[in-house]
Amino acid sequence: MIDRLWFLMPELIVLGGAVLCAILGVSRKVGVRNLLPVFAGWTLIIAGVVAWLFVYVPSTELAAVATEVPLPWLGRWVVIMSAVVGLMLVFVQAGLVDRVYEAAVAAGRVAFDPLRTTRGEYWVFFLLSVGGLMLTSGASDLVWLFLALELTSLPTYVMVAIGRVDRRSQEAGMKYFFLGALASAVFLYGFAMLYGATGTMSLVDIRTVLAEQVAETGSMNPLATIGLMVAVLGIAFKLAAAPLHLYAADVYEGAAAPVTAFLGFVPKAAGVIALMLLLSVTGWQEDGQLPQVLVILLWVMAVLTMTLGNIGALLQTRIKRMLAYSSIAHSGYLLIGILAGPGAGYTAVLIYLVAYGLSNTATFSVLAGLRRSGQEVEFLDDLAGLRERHPIMAWGMAISAGSLLGFPPLLGFWAKLLLFMAGIASGQLVLVIIAGVNSAISAWYYLKIMAIPLVGTPKSDAASIERVDVPGARFALVLISGALLVMPVALSDMIADAEAALREPDKMQTVDEDSGHAGGSAIKQEQPSLQS
Amino acid sequence: MPPMSLMLANQLPLYLPIVILIVMAIIFGAVNILGSHLLGPKRYGEEKMSTYESGMNPIGTARRRFNVRFYILAMTFLVFDVEIIFLYPWAVDFAQLEPGSPEAGLFLGRILFFLLMSVIAYVYAWKKGVFRWD
Amino acid sequence: MTMVATAMAGGSLAQYLIISGVLMSIGLAGFLTRRNLIVMFLCTELMFQGVVIAMVAFSRWHWEVSGQVFVIFILTVAAAEAALALALVVLLYRRRDTLDAEAWTELRE
Numbered sequence: 001m002i003d004r005l006w007f008l009m010p011e012l013i014v015l016g017g018a019v020l021c022a023i024l025g026v027s028r029k030v031g032v033r034n035l036l037p038v039f040a041g042w043t044l045i046i047a048g049v050v051a052w053l054f055v056y057v058p059s060t061e062l063a064a065v066a067t068e069v070p071l072p073w074l075g076r077w078v079v080i081m082s083a084v085v086g087l088m089l090v091f092v093q094a095g096l097v098d099r100v101y102e103a104a105v106a107a108g109r110v111a112f113d114p115l116r117t118t119r120g121e122y123w124v125f126f127l128l129s130v131g132g133l134m135l136t137s138g139a140s141d142l143v144w145l146f147l148a149l150e151l152t153s154l155p156t157y158v159m160v161a162i163g164r165v166d167r168r169s170q171e172a173g174m175k176y177f178f179l180g181a182l183a184s185a186v187f188l189y190g191f192a193m194l195y196g197a198t199g200t201m202s203l204v205d206i207r208t209v210l211a212e213q214v215a216e217t218g219s220m221n222p223l224a225t226i227g228l229m230v231a232v233l234g235i236a237f238k239l240a241a242a243p244l245h246l247y248a249a250d251v252y253e254g255a256a257a258p259v260t261a262f263l264g265f266v267p268k269a270a271g272v273i274a275l276m277l278l279l280s281v282t283g284w285q286e287d288g289q290l291p292q293v294l295v296i297l298l299w300v301m302a303v304l305t306m307t308l309g310n311i312g313a314l315l316q317t318r319i320k321r322m323l324a325y326s327s328i329a330h331s332g333y334l335l336i337g338i339l340a341g342p343g344a345g346y347t348a349v350l351i352y353l354v355a356y357g358l359s360n361t362a363t364f365s366v367l368a369g370l371r372r373s374g375q376e377v378e379f380l381d382d383l384a385g386l387r388e389r390h391p392i393m394a395w396g397m398a399i400s401a402g403s404l405l406g407f408p409p410l411l412g413f414w415a416k417l418l419l420f421m422a423g424i425a426s427g428q429l430v431l432v433i434i435a436g437v438n439s440a441i442s443a444w445y446y447l448k449i450m451a452i453p454l455v456g457t458p459k460s461d462a463a464s465i466e467r468v469d470v471p472g473a474r475f476a477l478v479l480i481s482g483a484l485l486v487m488p489v490a491l492s493d494m495i496a497d498a499e500a501a502l503r504e505p506d507k508m509q510t511v512d513e514d515s516g517h518a519g520g521s522a523i524k525q526e527q528p529s530l531q532s
Numbered sequence: 533m534p535p536m537s538l539m540l541a542n543q544l545p546l547y548l549p550i551v552i553l554i555v556m557a558i559i560f561g562a563v564n565i566l567g568s569h570l571l572g573p574k575r576y577g578e579e580k581m582s583t584y585e586s587g588m589n590p591i592g593t594a595r596r597r598f599n600v601r602f603y604i605l606a607m608t609f610l611v612f613d614v615e616i617i618f619l620y621p622w623a624v625d626f627a628q629l630e631p632g633s634p635e636a637g638l639f640l641g642r643i644l645f646f647l648l649m650s651v652i653a654y655v656y657a658w659k660k661g662v663f664r665w666d
Numbered sequence: 667m668t669m670v671a672t673a674m675a676g677g678s679l680a681q682y683l684i685i686s687g688v689l690m691s692i693g694l695a696g697f698l699t700r701r702n703l704i705v706m707f708l709c710t711e712l713m714f715q716g717v718v719i720a721m722v723a724f725s726r727w728h729w730e731v732s733g734q735v736f737v738i739f740i741l742t743v744a745a746a747e748a749a750l751a752l753a754l755v756v757l758l759y760r761r762r763d764t765l766d767a768e769a770w771t772e773l774r775e
Contacts, residue, residue: 174754
């Protein structure tokens with residue numbers, strides 16, 4: 001019992017941080033409210049370090065507990081990844097939340113009204129949503145998966161609406177909320193069918209029951225297959241994958257740039273992890289066979305998502321819309337990894353998530369860090385010649401967009417390479433060729449994003465674009481750009497870590513045997529006593 | 533597993549007290565309304581026919597904007613309202629555990645943690661000024 | 667007594683699933699055709715209730731309780747979504763004085 005809770009330690013820390021932010025957010029002292037991002041940042045650091053050093057340390061007791069979860073060690077990767085990318089997102093948003101109101105209070109123009117302030121709530125929702133992403137990775141049953149996904153997305157609806165005082169952000173929040181509620185109802189219906197077909201909620205048990213049914217009848221229970229398809233379609237919303245991708249452009253444009261950076265990573269990562277866990281019930285870890293209809297569904301989704309995303313991005317002149325469509329396209333690439341399956345495919349997906357999360361955060365940190373008379377910069381052309389006045393921003397934009405495109409020395413290139421290699425290895429050659437064509441299409445607009453700030457001729461009003469007075473976004477940009485350049489050096493370590501995170505529960509024990517932590521036979525003897 | 537109809541037939545007598553309660557409630561309501569209608573004195577006047585006889589005079593139509601604090605208070609209520617859903621199954625299970633056993637302690641600890649979360653929500657709402665009406 | 671019980675328990679699994687499917691379809695159709703924000707929200711709630719009925723029916727059919735546990739959590743999340751929807755709708759209504767979803771079209775291609 002206690003051991004199962006032990007896996008939740010990072011999430012509990014995040015919850016504690018969220019509670020702290022909620023209480024401190026209504027404090028009357030400006031200093032305390034300004035410290036909120038610091039608290040949020042430290043919460044994520046502590047959660048990440050605890051997960052890294054203490055929670056996911058192999059031991060015989062944990063190995064026994066871990067058999068209840070399809071991918072027990074996935075949490076290690078996901079928690080640390082969410083903590084790192086989350087920390088970058090904290091830097092991007094620090095000081096920008098509810099900025100106009102806080103400035104007015106600080107200048108004494110308005111009296112502080114706890115009901116009016118939204119800075120505390122913003123950080124609470126930020127932490128809760130990241131905590132939801134962490135929780136997704138540990139899901140052992142459908143209830144948990146549902147709650148974790150909802151915990152990830154419910155806060156984001158509020159974050160979009162309160163991210164900036166603007167009619168467009170409220171419209172975006174409304175659209176996002178209504179479609180999100182619709183999508184949850186859809187994947188819940190899928191869960192209900194899956195439950196109806198198997199009579200259990202536990203993912204591991206569903207896998208066992210389905211395997212028995214396959215052994216009896218020779219094919220998978222049709223109700224379970226349909227349930228899985230419906231659930232995958234519903235989860236496609238979190239991924240912003242076709243056919244539920246249409247909201248993304250509107251919502252990403254309407255939300256404030258720091259919130260958009262958040263939307264581009266956290267719900268998407270949660271959706272990808274949920275897909276990995278959900279598809280594990282088909283038992284393709286053992287036989288490598290996904291039901292044919294699911295393969296077709298995912299294949300069509302992947303092709304549609306990346307093609308529509310890239311073509312949509314080509315047609316845009318507004319930078320945020322362009323990046324929104326590009327993030328749709330990245331969901332399509334991620335689906336290749338999902339299709340390639342456990343092993344190389346999932347490993348590539350985990351690494352791609354890190355590369356994409358970091359690069360995406362960096363591109364939006366440029367937009368968050370620039371202002372023109374208090375408003376965000378809207379058009380790509382406005383960034384022309386940025387290098388002359390703000391060289392850090394221009395180079396950071398070039399590096400991060402290059403990584404999103406998959407420019408050779410950068411992390412994004414290696415991640416994409418791994419993804420495509422996994423796709424080819426699993427026999428999805430046509431899909432990888434389509435993805436390659438799509439990458440070529442995306443080069444057109446990514447190169448524009450890279451080149452226009454560096455070598456473009458500044459427009460006449462370029463001088464009115466200024467850096468915001470908080471350094472967080474620039475700091476995050478420099479850190480991430482450095483990481484994108486340096487991290488490929490450690491690529492083989494990353495692959496090893498990702499593979500370790502994807503170990504199956506029983507394979508875990510043989511690893512223990514090899515490294516001499518404990519004898520394999522001792523574990524097998526201990527197991528029944530722990531479970532009883 | 534016995535057929536559904538048989539099981540329902542076995543359980544149906546258990547619902548008899550509820551049926552009696554419903555019947556009694558209907559009788560009680562009917563007797564009160566009919567009794568006051570038959571026995572009470574009847575005098576009508578302008579004051580008597582106004583919307584709130586002994587209360588405030590109504591102003592304007594009902595379709596006016598309510599203070600936003602009503603919504604906020606309603607949402608705060610919702611938190612504590614929904615919490616009850618979780619306390620019920622917990623209480624049913626807790627009663628079956630052996631008193632003083634470690635499982636019972638863990639069980640109690642979990643629900644206390646759950647309640648602590650709503651206490652924090654209450655403190656937050658209080659500090660936020662939800663309960664102030666000035 | 668037995669006749670009443672048979673009548674009450676007369677629903678087979680299929681009948682409950684049909685009701686659940688009908689609720690889902692009404693919800694989806696309403697969501698796609700109605701333009702009033704509150705009605706749209708009610709339609710998503712209808713879809714949630716469709717799922718709830720399916721869950722309870724399957725739970726009864728399998729004689730296994732976890733489906734009903736799931737229902738409690740679905741109801742909780744639905745309540746949280748209702749609170750959120752109310753807040754958002756109030757926010758939007760104050761801005762525009764209408765609940766017509768068509769009035770909100772600033773974000774478009």
